[in-house]
Amino acid sequence: MTSQASDVTEAPEGAEPATRHTAEPEAARGPRRRPWKVVVPLLVLAVLAYLPYVPAELPGLLPGRVNGPGSMQLLATCLVIAGIALSYDVLFGRTGLLSFGHALFVASGSYLLTISLSTWALPLPVAIALALLASTVLSLVVGAVALRVGGIAFAMVTLAFAQAASIIVMRNPGGVTGGEEGKVLDRDAVPALLVGVANAPYRYWLALGFVVLAWVVVTLLIGSRAGRAMAAVRENESRAAVLGLGTYRVKLLAIVVASVLGALGGIVHALVLGGSNPHLTTSEFTLSLLVMVVLGGAGSRWGALLGGFLYAYADARLVEVSGAAWLEPLPEVVRQVLSQPLFILGVLFIVVVYFAPSGLTGLGGRLIRKAGSS
């Protein structure tokens, strides 16, 4: 009770519950090392890893057989995006940093890989190392500058930096980025297993491997001292500062970890999709990462992954809604609007912010607890 004096005087504005947008931090939910916390992810992983052997058809859900190239490619893309969403959650959900510039690092991973391979003819391992290293340095520089301001201004500044990168890519300096067309991956520079329609399952496993790696990194991070410091910064930055945590360094660390994971996601993205797409550089992409994390549940690994996966899936599949028969009786304007996946996702996002602030996973958890208690 005695230490609250300063908080009390901060009352009116400080009364905003910092946790409203985040699910309960996992570490706070009770004793750790509950067996199902290990078993469930492993089970999910096993099922996902086995999918390339499932020849079943899921009409309406997936194009063709589950292990067909179309489905595999779609699922691989969804997994990469899910992993990138998980990396973004290190910033937003874990540390409370509203960054609008995460696309910058995903794009730097992707483009540095394709450029290293195609333009500079570097071997794949060197290209990956270069892309990761350069992205790390970039995140240090951008993070150090952007953290000069906090809160909303931080969001604007990160957006500006990402925009600068987007402009560079679009201008296509010296023809290296490919401008609006994007940059195609040099097929000869990557292992044959990752190239070609028939090898879609390998690209799927690669994407799955990235998700697993991101999961492990984030799990280790949130269990570490740095991870707890991030949570403290998220809950109450001024109190974290009082506790002697170097909040600047904690936030910078979050930015670097998230960026390196994001860059790795960009690298895998380029390998899976066979090139770099300028869409990765746009502010729209960062915003969609934010949407994914909030949709799924910020501050939760399942939430970010689920949000990312579902968003990517919906973005790819919702287009088919426009042709659906039940839309026929609606006026044309309504059909035109509903034919836009981003419209549906944007509206859904607003609904989630209002009615399920802890996202779909939070909502699911609440329903499960409700069912269990009644």
Next chain:
Amino acid sequence: MSDLLLLLVTGLGLGALYFLAASGLSLIYGLMGVLNFAHGVFMTAGAYAGWLTMGDLPQSLPVGARLAVGVVVAIAVGAVIGLVVEVVLIRPLYRHHIQQVLVTVGLSLAGVAAAQGIWGADPRPVETPTWMSGTTVVLGARLPNDRFVYIAVALLLLAGLLALLRYTRLGLVIRAGVENRTMVEALGIDVQRTFTIVFAIGGAAAGLAGVLYSQYAGAVSPGQGGSLLIYAFIVVVIGGMGSLTGTAVAAVVVGLVQQLANYYAASGVGDLSVVLLLALVLLLRPSSLKGATA
């Protein structure tokens, strides 16, 4: 010399557009702490409203007259959208600043997508009055006339907003609210009603910015507002987050830097130099951005 004059005028014209785009943002942020990501959609809505109005009016009317009506409609549409968004979406999340940003983000995604669904993703050309697409020769420089229009409108808006802040009851409440919203409320003033009015004013300014920007670009397109919004953000941050005169100065500086760099360095460098300018400002005087932290 004439080159420099041309660059100064075109840079100022660009700065004027940036100010039009940023003024509403700055006002809203200053008073309410809300980063209105949907401001780009407000601008796009204004641009389309102007374009549709100009198309619907009898073609026998001169383009200038139709544009004037289009501007009025755009301002009205922007104000109404701002008002509705504040009352329906922003107000229930009072004090939840992150959620407010998220909602405006959702709105910006949905709004652009809706425009794209209805009018298509491709730019649609807009008519420009002949005089505005012409030039005036001053000291040997052929200066595009439309820039003078943007500069004049921006100056009018700046003067109007400053007068509002300085001489009206609403302005007094806004100035007090920018300093300390809670205390305004604690003096018995319904600050939420002020929020609604300010959002409507911001929306009106955005509508105006949108329709003028579509004149500048010669077309309307769904993503137009969003691309202007990023420069507006940069201007707001450089201008000190929420200060109207700071925003005006920053808009001019950004417009000039961009134009000069594009000319003297290479095309495209101007856009980058603006971001560089932002980084420099952040590194050199972060104290001026105190109001922006936390």
Next chain:
Amino acid sequence: MNDNRPAPAVLSVTDLHVHYGGSHILQGVTFDVPATGVTALLGRNGVGKTTTLKAIIGLAPRSGRITLRGNEIQTQRTSRIVREGIGYVPEDREVFGGLTVDENLRLVDPDRGVEAPVVAELFPDLVGRRDQLAGTLSGGQQQMVSLARVLLRRNDLLLIDEPTKGLAPKLVTEVADVLAEVARTTPILLVEQNLPLVRRIADQVVVIDAGRVVHRGDAAELVADPALTRELLGVAMRREGAA
């Protein structure tokens, strides 16, 4: 609860709770403020005195029942509560530093501002400083602006939070004079650390500790009993100082 007899209190607080970010700051505070005189809200640092005032005025998330002249106000917004008749003078003055003295006052009284009679009567010093920015005033002058601001409205009750904090002894006396004058017509709920000032102007005391009311009674009796003041208020209270 006491609906069958006329309420002598202007304000009744019943079972007031406040939670902030996991801390339970007020844990069922119950007390009445009489319709006349000064009621001092006392307690050690950090026990929730400021929070109690903020909860009453609607600036802290609260639960419980608060009635002003018998009307429930606990669900109303701050601006509404203020217009219902509670004036609030916050800790640390919170004047608008970028506004002039006159503008600070015109926020409450748009027509008269510094020309309102009450200003000339109680705060003559402010009249000559009407166009000075409030941020450039001394602490004592800012306190006068903060007090004058609420007195421009007709109030049924004033909530005043540590008005003498950080002021020189001479100014403490000046503020006390103003409060004593105001209290002749308007009841005041006063948070104050300065015991001599409490003894001089307060009639009743309510003592809070650890989020609950631990003592209610006559101000003079409490101040006269050093053992009781030490037990209830600890060493944080200032026994010395002008009033």
